[in-house]
Amino acid sequence: MVNPLARKLESFADLLPADLDRLDNLCADVHHYKAGEDLIKEGDRPEEVFLLLKGWACRYKILPEGSRQIVAYLVPGDLCDIQIFILKEMDHAIGVLSDAQVASIPKQKMLRLFGESPELFRALWWSTLVDESILREWLVNMGRREAYHRIAHLFAELWVRLNMVGATDNNAFDLPLTQADLGDTVGLTSVHVNRTLKRLRAERLIDLSRGRLRLPDVGRLMEITDFQPNYLHLERRAADVQKAMRL
Amino acid sequence: MVNPLARKLESFADLLPADLDRLDNLCADVHHYKAGEDLIKEGDRPEEVFLLLKGWACRYKILPEGSRQIVAYLVPGDLCDIQIFILKEMDHAIGVLSDAQVASIPKQKMLRLFGESPELFRALWWSTLVDESILREWLVNMGRREAYHRIAHLFAELWVRLNMVGATDNNAFDLPLTQADLGDTVGLTSVHVNRTLKRLRAERLIDLSRGRLRLPDVGRLMEITDFQPNYLHLERRAADVQKAMRL
DNA sequence: CGATAGTTTGATATCCTTCAAAACCTGTGG
DNA sequence: CCACAGGTTTTGAAGGATATCAAACTATCG
Numbered sequence: 282m283v284n285p286l287a288r289k290l291e292s293f294a295d296l297l298p299a300d301l302d303r304l305d306n307l308c309a310d311v312h313h314y315k316a317g318e319d320l321i322k323e324g325d326r327p328e329e330v331f332l333l334l335k336g337w338a339c340r341y342k343i344l345p346e347g348s349r350q351i352v353a354y355l356v357p358g359d360l361c362d363i364q365i366f367i368l369k370e371m372d373h374a375i376g377v378l379s380d381a382q383v384a385s386i387p388k389q390k391m392l393r394l395f396g397e398s399p400e401l402f403r404a405l406w407w408s409t410l411v412d413e414s415i416l417r418e419w420l421v422n423m424g425r426r427e428a429y430h431r432i433a434h435l436f437a438e439l440w441v442r443l444n445m446v447g448a449t450d451n452n453a454f455d456l457p458l459t460q461a462d463l464g465d466t467v468g469l470t471s472v473h474v475n476r477t478l479k480r481l482r483a484e485r486l487i488d489l490s491r492g493r494l495r496l497p498d499v500g501r502l503m504e505i506t507d508f509q510p511n512y513l514h515l516e517r518r519a520a521d522v523q524k525a526m527r528l
Numbered sequence: 529m530v531n532p533l534a535r536k537l538e539s540f541a542d543l544l545p546a547d548l549d550r551l552d553n554l555c556a557d558v559h560h561y562k563a564g565e566d567l568i569k570e571g572d573r574p575e576e577v578f579l580l581l582k583g584w585a586c587r588y589k590i591l592p593e594g595s596r597q598i599v600a601y602l603v604p605g606d607l608c609d610i611q612i613f614i615l616k617e618m619d620h621a622i623g624v625l626s627d628a629q630v631a632s633i634p635k636q637k638m639l640r641l642f643g644e645s646p647e648l649f650r651a652l653w654w655s656t657l658v659d660e661s662i663l664r665e666w667l668v669n670m671g672r673r674e675a676y677h678r679i680a681h682l683f684a685e686l687w688v689r690l691n692m693v694g695a696t697d698n699n700a701f702d703l704p705l706t707q708a709d710l711g712d713t714v715g716l717t718s719v720h721v722n723r724t725l726k727r728l729r730a731e732r733l734i735d736l737s738r739g740r741l742r743l744p745d746v747g748r749l750m751e752i753t754d755f756q757p758n759y760l761h762l763e764r765r766a767a768d769v770q771k772a773m774r775l
Numbered sequence: 776c777g778a779t780a781g782t783t784t785g786a787t788a789t790c791c792t793t794c795a796a797a798a799c800c801t802g803t804g805g
Numbered sequence: 806c807c808a809c810a811g812g813t814t815t816t817g818a819a820g821g822a823t824a825t826c827a828a829a830c831t832a833t834c835g
Contacts, residue, residue: 340664342664342665344668344672344673344754345754350667350668350672352664352668353664364657367650367653367654367657368654368657368761369761369763370761372661372664372665372758372761373664373759403614406614409660410611412660413656413660413663414619416660416663416664416667417587417589417599417600417619417620417663418589418619419667420597420599420663420666420670421591421597421599423667423670423715424597424670424712424713424714425591425595425596425597425715426591427791428790428791459812459814460813460814461813465671467671468670468671468672469791470791470792470793471813471814472791472792472793472794472814472815472816473790473791473792475814475815475816476791476815476816478814479815491800507591507592511571511619512619512620514615514616514619516616675822706780706782707781707782708781716823716824717823717824717825718781718782719782719783719784719823719824719825719826720822720823720824722783722784723783723784725782738832738833
């Protein structure tokens, strides 16, 4: 199996074999987590960087009255907390949404990597900027789109991101999320998520069951929700996405 | 006048006089903008970094049907687009909300600065991480708080951020935003913003008129909206904020 | 003082939530 | 292989929050 982080970074830069080795070297210490466990909690002071290899995780915050807002999904190839070296405390938690494999990278190892390969440093910086860009797009999604387009847009994004790391198959991918998880992501009730999924299904835009989502017509889905992939900054993959949109 | 960027960074690090000089040196090329102008548009390939010295600006996106979502406010001391060196194209625009003074910093100058002072590099990196953290909190705000708390939370945040750069006076500060601007920020109609402000006024939580916002009781405002300042990562200013909250 | 942008208010429609119950899975133990 | 338990999905009915539309009012500025 190809390292999903390497695969993702190749969307940005053409990496040397030596750098690819360095990325593999990051995955020395792999841990298994069960759905529902936390990698790290709000207020913690992390000592390591996590790299998600398999499964899904999310960044989230819990409000005092108990409600949860998911502010990011982590899919294979996603890193968390390069910022460790700079910020004192986590301002949010990271939890695992499905069973998952996670590599723990000691911060010294990470720092050494930065020193050894400026090219990798740039590529990793790129990936944090993309994360930030996704946050902005999610804000647009929540602020300006109603439930139907909001969920459609999220699915389109997930398709692109998973496709980028080779985690899609025939326009389908694993989506191990409950409707409550989805609701906590897009700012809706699980009831309303349910009714919205029903409508998307009825219009043959999605086919979701048993933790697997198929998008029978990615192009139409993207058209309907006005999905502009520019915010993912796939400099070297723009053509692939264009092609999918035309399908 | 003290350089507002220096003032902000001092919330994180204790800077040397040489570094303070370097920051002043960034402000060599100041331009004046009028309310409504854009610093940079979506799709542009920026060649310089902007530092806002006076006035307000925002990051925003326009959807195809014409609606606008503001995804960040820039206040004095805020930088935009350090990412310039990495990303090819802007995925959003930056516009000026009031008349403003903006320093243009050529990217070479910025790169040189990074090389000269690792401490400043760290501090500037910190500020980008705080920007990202603010995005996450805005997402929580939109996803999980109703209009009343949403707007109150925004005002509390703005008070802390402006206080940090010395732009508040007696719990009041300039807020040169229309109600439509506020609506585009928090995902509400200007009509509903209006009704919500009315309620906040009636409860003596705000006093807003002629572009100036006074918060008669910052502590109570923060309490009501459950404002946790941790996401601003004011390592060296935590005590000040605590004090304000108890007022 | 008139023009223009911004604010305020009212009436009505829509989207989404809440509450509650039924139906459906999926895994487990007998 | 069946029965059962717990979580998840689905559906209905009713209420609440926010949007929409339209008009009146108020600042502000040349």
